Amino acid sequence: MSGRDDPLDEAGGSGGAAGSGARHARWQTKLRREGRARSGPLIYFGLVPAIVVAVLLLGAAALGTSLQIEKVQQQTVFDATMSVVVERVDRLDKMIIAQDNAALASVDVGHLSQIARRWLPTAARETPTVRAILVLDLDHDDREVRAFVSRAPGAEDDRFRRLLVGRLLVQMDLATPPGEQLRHLHTLLDEQSLLVSYWQRSHAGRRYLVVAWHDAGRLLHEVMPQLFADLDRSSRMNVVDQQGRILFGTPIQAGGFTVGLPFPTTLYNWRLQVALTGAEGLAQRALRQRLVQLAVVGFAALLAVAGVVILVRASVTERRLAALRSEFVANVSHELKTPLASVRMFGELLLTGRVPSEDKRREYLQIIVGESERLTTLIDNVLDFARVERGHAAYELERGDVATTVGRAVEVLRYRAERQGIELRLRAQPSPAVHDARAIELCVMNVLDNALKYAKGTEAVEIDVGRAPGGEAAGAAVQVRIADLGPGIAPDEQERIFDRFVRGRSAREQHARGSGIGLALVKHIAESHGGSVRVQSPLTEAGRGSAFILTLPAAPS
Ligand code: ADP
Numbered sequence: 001m002s003g004r005d006d007p008l009d010e011a012g013g014s015g016g017a018a019g020s021g022a023r024h025a026r027w028q029t030k031l032r033r034e035g036r037a038r039s040g041p042l043i044y045f046g047l048v049p050a051i052v053v054a055v056l057l058l059g060a061a062a063l064g065t066s067l068q069i070e071k072v073q074q075q076t077v078f079d080a081t082m083s084v085v086v087e088r089v090d091r092l093d094k095m096i097i098a099q100d101n102a103a104l105a106s107v108d109v110g111h112l113s114q115i116a117r118r119w120l121p122t123a124a125r126e127t128p129t130v131r132a133i134l135v136l137d138l139d140h141d142d143r144e145v146r147a148f149v150s151r152a153p154g155a156e157d158d159r160f161r162r163l164l165v166g167r168l169l170v171q172m173d174l175a176t177p178p179g180e181q182l183r184h185l186h187t188l189l190d191e192q193s194l195l196v197s198y199w200q201r202s203h204a205g206r207r208y209l210v211v212a213w214h215d216a217g218r219l220l221h222e223v224m225p226q227l228f229a230d231l232d233r234s235s236r237m238n239v240v241d242q243q244g245r246i247l248f249g250t251p252i253q254a255g256g257f258t259v260g261l262p263f264p265t266t267l268y269n270w271r272l273q274v275a276l277t278g279a280e281g282l283a284q285r286a287l288r289q290r291l292v293q294l295a296v297v298g299f300a301a302l303l304a305v306a307g308v309v310i311l312v313r314a315s316v317t318e319r320r321l322a323a324l325r326s327e328f329v330a331n332v333s334h335e336l337k338t339p340l341a342s343v344r345m346f347g348e349l350l351l352t353g354r355v356p357s358e359d360k361r362r363e364y365l366q367i368i369v370g371e372s373e374r375l376t377t378l379i380d381n382v383l384d385f386a387r388v389e390r391g392h393a394a395y396e397l398e399r400g401d402v403a404t405t406v407g408r409a410v411e412v413l414r415y416r417a418e419r420q421g422i423e424l425r426l427r428a429q430p431s432p433a434v435h436d437a438r439a440i441e442l443c444v445m446n447v448l449d450n451a452l453k454y455a456k457g458t459e460a461v462e463i464d465v466g467r468a469p470g471g472e473a474a475g476a477a478v479q480v481r482i483a484d485l486g487p488g489i490a491p492d493e494q495e496r497i498f499d500r501f502v503r504g505r506s507a508r509e510q511h512a513r514g515s516g517i518g519l520a521l522v523k524h525i526a527e528s529h530g531g532s533v534r535v536q537s538p539l540t541e542a543g544r545g546s547a548f549i550l551t552l553p554a555a556p557s
Helices: 007-013 016-105 112-126 155-171 216-227 229-234 279-352 358-390 402-420 437-454 505-509 518-528
Strands: 130-137 145-150 183-189 192-203 206-214 235-240 246-249 259-262 271-276 398-401 423-428 432-435 460-467 477-484 532-536 546-553
Touching: 016 112, 016 130, 016 192, 016 206, 016 216, 016 259, 016 271, 016 279, 112 130, 112 145, 130 155, 145 155, 155 183, 155 192, 155 206, 192 216, 206 216, 216 229, 216 246, 279 358, 358 402, 358 437, 358 518, 398 402, 402 423, 402 432, 402 437, 402 460, 402 477, 432 437, 432 546, 437 460, 437 477, 437 518, 437 546, 518 532, 518 546
Parallel strands: 423 460
Antiparallel strands: 130 145, 130 206, 183 192, 192 206, 235 246, 235 271, 259 271, 398 432, 460 477, 477 546, 532 546
């Protein structure tokens, strides 16, 4: 508000004890600030990584546990499926072997002609999948077929007989000594799946081969549907050949829960594959769960980081504000001291009577009055600001002429302006508005005070009061424009200078005294009246000048 430019300021500013007091206060503030600054980064730089690491550890632990649970779940499903598959392949194997044994029971290599009589009557019931029984003389050079009994004689039988002698015998394990042992041959010939069960038998010094030819088609289309009916309902299953072609059942989605096993001894080229219903979904559910978990951990980490960032920013702002506040206290005390010192000095001069002339006496008195007014403005500013800060600011709104209010403020500062050689040019038109005259006067005095403070050495400050120019809507507003040709305000500062405690480049460059609350107060008062304040700068091509424009809603006529 008041500036060092006034010779009176300098007179007051030299107060020795007062000056050292302010220096002491600043020094103490500096010490306090440095103390906080040292512990601050330590807390933040330790706190941020600590929180992030804690969240990540927590997330990793949760993820680890869920992975373990998932693994156990998978193992359980796998074990359950496996036991189902083992049981089913065994069952089919046993069923075929039981038929083999029943078929063999009807074969007496000593009485080959009796096979048909002994086997055929019970064949459909006891050996439903055995299509034919053959007996071969292994010691005969041509491996002569000594007996062939078929349940459905036909051309197929001859083909099978030729296949057996020509191509199947070489694949059979005939090297081992003859015994009771049952063997199986499961093979693919000419795209046809063949299953034969065979035994070696000896009689009268000759080796015979007894063969039971199974009907693979019947196994697929009659036996399996019966055997796997319940499985087909409770799960997804199929039987595939060596090439993975589905022979029976439905396709199974690829996934980690499908268990496949070949039939151990009989149809060993085929596999039974089973995926328990729900097991397929389990993998997807597990994946979904993991994704959700990862998202939650990520979100928590993000929240923690965001929280810390907010904390740090809030604390930095708080510390900056605290620093600004203490600077403000120092500035205000200094500003109060200056006019007080002037009042005291000129008062004492008058008291001692050492005044050369009546004119001088009048001048001193005028200085005392002027400085008292400055003091009042200053104190009003601080009190109003304190009220605004506490949220207790209240304005007495009354209809009145803004031109009159502005005129009063101009008159208060006219004497000081004259002493600085600056003319205050007021052009005012009657402008009725509902406003708190004291508050608006304070606004104008703050802006004018700044103009006198920062635009030293210029010729004049122009004050215009009237209707806001522009359209209908703008016409309903009253505008006070205060323009100087001082250094102007850089565009990057034009917003910030209305923030509390903020002092601009011009203040720093000119070492002008002030507290940084003047424009914040102006903005608050303007907005509380439903109006606004803005700055225009520069005003000349040389980049000088600034105009503060206060707009208030006009009173309805
Ligand atoms: P201060 O006590 O610093 O004057 P204000 O809130 O009144 O605080 O002003 C904020 C800042 O705006 C000042 O520090 C100054 O840099 C800038 N400012 C205000 N008025 C003018 C002006 N007429 N010319 C140049 N700069 C100005």
